[in-house]
Amino acid sequence: MPLLEIHHITKDFGGLRANDDISFSLEKEELVGLIGPNGAGKTTLFNCISGLYPLTSGQIFFDGEDITELKAHEVARRGMARTFQVYVASGNLTVKENVMVGCFMNTRSRFQAGDHAKEILKDLRLKDLSEYLVSELPGAAQKRVAMATALGTNPKLLLLDEVAAGLNPSEIEEIMITIKHIHNELGVTVVLIEHVMELVMKVSDRVVVLDSGQKISDGKPMTIAKDPRVIKAYLGERYVKEHAEELG
Amino acid sequence: METIKSAFDFSDFPRIDLIIAGAVLIFLLTFPLFPLSSFAMVTMIQFLMFSLYGMGWNTIGGYGGQVDLGKAQYVGIGAYTTSVMLIRWDIPFWISMPIGVCFAVGWSFIIGYPLFRLKGHYFAIATIATSLVLKDLFESWNFVGAAMGLEISPIKYNPPDFLRLIFKDDIYYYYILLWFFLVGILYINWFRKSQLGFQLRSIKDNEDVARSLGINVRWSKVKTYAIATAFVSVVGSFHACYIKNIEPEDTMSLTISIMIALMAMLGGAGSLWGPIIGAGVLIPLKSYLKEWLGATAGLVGIDLVIYALIIMIISAFEPRGIWGIVEKVRRRKRN
Amino acid sequence: MDILLSSLAAGLLIGMVLAIVALGLTIIFGVMDIVNFAHGEFLMIGMYTGLLTAQSTGMDPLFTLPVAAIVGFLLGVLCYFGFIKFLLRGPMIAQLLGTFGLMLFLRNLALLIFGSEDRAVHHGILVGKSFDIGMSIIIPATKLAAAGLSVVAFWGIWLLMNRTKIGKALTATSLNAQGARYMGIPTERMNALAWGIGVGSVTVAGALIVNFWSVNPFIGLLFTMIAFAIVALGGFGSVPGAFFAGIVVGMITEIPGFWDFFTYTFNLEWMANVPMTSLKYMWVYLAYFLIMVFRPRGLFGWKQ
Numbered sequence: 001m002p003l004l005e006i007h008h009i010t011k012d013f014g015g016l017r018a019n020d021d022i023s024f025s026l027e028k029e030e031l032v033g034l035i036g037p038n039g040a041g042k043t044t045l046f047n048c049i050s051g052l053y054p055l056t057s058g059q060i061f062f063d064g065e066d067i068t069e070l071k072a073h074e075v076a077r078r079g080m081a082r083t084f085q086v087y088v089a090s091g092n093l094t095v096k097e098n099v100m101v102g103c104f105m106n107t108r109s110r111f112q113a114g115d116h117a118k119e120i121l122k123d124l125r126l127k128d129l130s131e132y133l134v135s136e137l138p139g140a141a142q143k144r145v146a147m148a149t150a151l152g153t154n155p156k157l158l159l160l161d162e163v164a165a166g167l168n169p170s171e172i173e174e175i176m177i178t179i180k181h182i183h184n185e186l187g188v189t190v191v192l193i194e195h196v197m198e199l200v201m202k203v204s205d206r207v208v209v210l211d212s213g214q215k216i217s218d219g220k221p222m223t224i225a226k227d228p229r230v231i232k233a234y235l236g237e238r239y240v241k242e243h244a245e246e247l248g
Numbered sequence: 249m250e251t252i253k254s255a256f257d258f259s260d261f262p263r264i265d266l267i268i269a270g271a272v273l274i275f276l277l278t279f280p281l282f283p284l285s286s287f288a289m290v291t292m293i294q295f296l297m298f299s300l301y302g303m304g305w306n307t308i309g310g311y312g313g314q315v316d317l318g319k320a321q322y323v324g325i326g327a328y329t330t331s332v333m334l335i336r337w338d339i340p341f342w343i344s345m346p347i348g349v350c351f352a353v354g355w356s357f358i359i360g361y362p363l364f365r366l367k368g369h370y371f372a373i374a375t376i377a378t379s380l381v382l383k384d385l386f387e388s389w390n391f392v393g394a395a396m397g398l399e400i401s402p403i404k405y406n407p408p409d410f411l412r413l414i415f416k417d418d419i420y421y422y423y424i425l426l427w428f429f430l431v432g433i434l435y436i437n438w439f440r441k442s443q444l445g446f447q448l449r450s451i452k453d454n455e456d457v458a459r460s461l462g463i464n465v466r467w468s469k470v471k472t473y474a475i476a477t478a479f480v481s482v483v484g485s486f487h488a489c490y491i492k493n494i495e496p497e498d499t500m501s502l503t504i505s506i507m508i509a510l511m512a513m514l515g516g517a518g519s520l521w522g523p524i525i526g527a528g529v530l531i532p533l534k535s536y537l538k539e540w541l542g543a544t545a546g547l548v549g550i551d552l553v554i555y556a557l558i559i560m561i562i563s564a565f566e567p568r569g570i571w572g573i574v575e576k577v578r579r580r581k582r583n
Numbered sequence: 584m585d586i587l588l589s590s591l592a593a594g595l596l597i598g599m600v601l602a603i604v605a606l607g608l609t610i611i612f613g614v615m616d617i618v619n620f621a622h623g624e625f626l627m628i629g630m631y632t633g634l635l636t637a638q639s640t641g642m643d644p645l646f647t648l649p650v651a652a653i654v655g656f657l658l659g660v661l662c663y664f665g666f667i668k669f670l671l672r673g674p675m676i677a678q679l680l681g682t683f684g685l686m687l688f689l690r691n692l693a694l695l696i697f698g699s700e701d702r703a704v705h706h707g708i709l710v711g712k713s714f715d716i717g718m719s720i721i722i723p724a725t726k727l728a729a730a731g732l733s734v735v736a737f738w739g740i741w742l743l744m745n746r747t748k749i750g751k752a753l754t755a756t757s758l759n760a761q762g763a764r765y766m767g768i769p770t771e772r773m774n775a776l777a778w779g780i781g782v783g784s785v786t787v788a789g790a791l792i793v794n795f796w797s798v799n800p801f802i803g804l805l806f807t808m809i810a811f812a813i814v815a816l817g818g819f820g821s822v823p824g825a826f827f828a829g830i831v832v833g834m835i836t837e838i839p840g841f842w843d844f845f846t847y848t849f850n851l852e853w854m855a856n857v858p859m860t861s862l863k864y865m866w867v868y869l870a871y872f873l874i875m876v877f878r879p880r881g882l883f884g885w886k887q
Contacts (some may be wrong), residue, residue, distance in 0.1 A: 049460075052459065052460075052462060060563070071395065071459075072456070072459035072460060072462075073459045073461075073462050073463055073464045073465070075459075076459065076460050076461060076463075077462045081460065081461070082460050082462075084454075084456065084457060092449055092452060092453045092518075093449055093450070093453065100446055101446050101447070101449070101450040101461055101463075102461050103459075104443045104446050104447065105461055105462035105463075107443075108442075108443045109250060110250075110441050110442060110443070111250065113443070113446075133579070138581075149461065150460075150461075152461075153461055153462055190264060205499060211258035309676075315675065315676045315679060317679070328590075340726075360615060362876040363876070365808070365876055366875055366876065368675055369616070369618045369675065370815075370875055372618070372675075372679055373618065373811050373815070373875075373878070374871070374872050376808070376811075376871070376877050377808070377812070377868040377871045377872045377875075378868075378872055380864075380865070380868045381865050381868045381869050381872070384860070384862055384864065384865035384868070385865065388862055500707045502804060505678070506683050508685075509676070509680065510680055513676055513677070513680055517676065525587030550691070550695055552687055552690075552691040552693065553687075553688060553692055555687070556684045556685070556686075556687035556691060557684070557688060557725060558684075558686035559681070559683070559687065560666060560681055560684035560685060560688060563673065563678070563680045563681030563684060564666060564669035564670050564677070564681055565669065565675045566672070567673035567674055567676070567677030568674075579793060
């Protein structure tokens with residue numbers, strides 16, 4: 001049974017159709033990349049799946065259960081966690097405290113939450129930064145903290161929203177190791193919104209491509225890279241026409 | 249058991265903080281044993297009362313970041329419940345106070361749920377509106393004495409009366425209140441490290457992130473609002489027995505609501521010591537300004553003018569309050 | 584029946600005046616998202632200004648409006664540059680408490696200067712006169728004039744906001760401050776202007792109201808809360824909203840008077856025990872709460 005199944009998701013904002021009849025499914029322990037040009041509707045899709053936005057139409061099944069009508073915190077409690085593109089760090093909480101918030105989803109005990117958080121921090125090589133306020137850290141570390149926090153909830157599925165944005169190559173390498181670790185060693189199913197192609201192509205088992213709200217391709221990385229629809233979406237129709245020969 | 253352990257565990261504070269706190273504690277415990285003016289005693293009792301009000305407010309207003317400016321209505325519920333029960337049915341404080349808390353918390357759930365649909369300014373003003381509604385109702389309700397209020401005459405009872413909390417000497421009130429104060433500190437110390445405390449801080453940071461971590465945002469806010477209400481109601485009940493003369497204009501006015509929020513903010517909202525520091529600075533300031541300046545003929549109100557100026561200056565230049573400054577300096581030193 | 588009409592008429596008139604009290608608040612909030620607790624205190628200042636100008640110069644109170652307007656405008660700009668500007672940098676709680684401090688400051692300053700007794704207007708061309716428009720409706724001339732002038736002021740502000748360049752700049756800033764800045768509109772000056780107009784309009788309202796309502800240093804808060812309710816009902820930031828909402832709120836405050844009469848006439852003892860008239864403002868606060876919870880956009884507003 002697939003871990004996540006989305007059937008014909010449509011999301012309208014007034015007159016704007018951000019997600020148009022999107023369907024796909026996800027097996028356990030897959031690592032799927034979600035790509036597409038800016039404004040394609042990727043983050044909107046995440047928000048729909050994780051319950052932050054109500055759907056205009058469509059259905060979502062998570063681990064066999066229909067979660068379409070559930071609110072965001074209920075979805076999270078079923079085992080779906082996520083990070084956000086713009087992670088707001090207000091200087092309110094330290095790294096460890098952040099992760100503890102995640103851990104508190106499954107326990108009321110501060111000691112259990114603390115211990116669990118310590119494990120995760122060690123696992124993600126963030127232990128030395130435990131007592132720093134998140135706002136004091138560089139961007140790359142903040143992203144890892146966000147992932148660690150999401151992991152605190154012991155998710156079955158983790159949705160990562162552009163965790164590599166704005167990072168330099170060595171930071172991207174770091175993040176990639178972390179993602180691979182989460183996927184391989186911790187056995188978490190992952191969906192990854194990304195613009196950094198090298199990252200997505202390297203780690204994904206499968207890639208789904210969105211453009212203008214619609215799903216235009218779904219398959220192995222190498223396959224979709226050659227898909228003319230995908231190329232057109234990124235490069236634009238005119239460029240493709242003009243360079244038709246080279247693109248083959 | 250773990251709860252108790254957590255309440256007494258102050259180990260995450262730097263040692264210097266604990267030393268100062270200890271010194272203040274010793275001062276508070278021994279204070280009434282020195283010869284002093286009744287004025288000083290009254291000021292200290294007020295300090296303890298407003299510290300408690302502030303600590304309660306701080307749960308939802310400081311840690312939770314929801315600026316609640318309508319706490320006065322719960323002072324009223326606590327105060328009136330105790331007064332009415334004592335005057336009409338001779339019910340002692342220790343029974344009427346918990347009943348007052350029940351009424352207050354009940355009311356807080358009724359208006360809390362719809363109230364937390366709102367955020368920011370709108371929420372703040374709505375809290376004011378609800379408090380004023382209740383105040384106006386009390387001012388017209390004959391059962392509670394309408395605008396004239398209620399009076400507890402101590403001669404009817406035999407002070408010192410520990411059941412009804414009627415005393416002739418302030419020192420009894422002081423120590424009983426001090427006990428509540430200490431329990432309050434332990435509670436908040438537990439609260440800030442509890443699941444609810446962490447949830448609130450996450451909510452204050454970013455509500456969507458909080459939701460994605462399994463937190464039922466609205467329910468967490470409502471629960472915390474109820475906790476803050478309970479604190480305020482307890483002190484309100486005490487207030488009735490201490491002042492013995494309550495009326496809506498005194499106990500349920502907007503000014504009281506704002507004073508409560510103000511103490512916590514100026515001391516440092518969102519921290520354990522903040523409300524206490526805030527009350528510790530503002531109450532003596534207000535009292536002594538009034539003493540020195542207010543009584544001067546022809547200058548009625550000048551103490552409040554200066555007080556208001558101080559509020560304005562701090563709001564404009566250091567909105568994180570005194571404790572906020574301390575933490576800023578510490579972080580800078582560490583980095 | 585007559586009494587009902589009379590109440591409605593009274594509600595309408597007072598509503599129009601309350602609307603202009605709220606106008607300043609909605610402009611300031613629209614342009615810079617700050618909730619001004621001291622709003623009612625400016626009204627109080629306007630009332631004293633009108634009263635004292637009339638008393639010292641022998642002018643009729645209604646002609647003191649321009650004085651009140653100028654005083655209010657200058658005061659608003661002064662408050663902005665001297666204080667509000669700094670508050671805007673801080674978190675919301677600091678802003679709320681800061682304007683509360685301002686409220687305390689102005690109120691007690693007034694107490695210091697004027698003392699606590701009520702003062703009222705006693706001389707003037709319209710004072711003490713009223714119109715009988717039939718159906719037993721008697722309208723005090725001062726209230727009628729105030730309502731009329733209020734409508735004029737509203738129309739004037741509306742023209743200013745929508746037809747003049749500076750007004751459009753203000754509207755632009757209130758819709759999107761950053762965007763407006765990119766277009767070259769100087770935000771600082773817009774903020775100061777908003778405060779100037781905002782306070783100016785409420786001091787004018789004060790000068791109008793003092794013709795039929797006596798003043799003391801403490802009446803500010805009531806008007807602040809009424810203004811909040813009107814602004815919420817009409818929609819934060821909406822000028823026409825403030826007008827219509829003002830009328831609605833005016834009605835809400837007058838209907839209880841009718842209710843009391845109704846229960847008395849029909850001998851509805853049990854209902855008569857509910858003192859509606861003294862609760863008349865409570866209904867306003869209740870209305871505010873219900874509107875905010877169930878229809879936060881109000882009638883015309885766009886901010887939420």
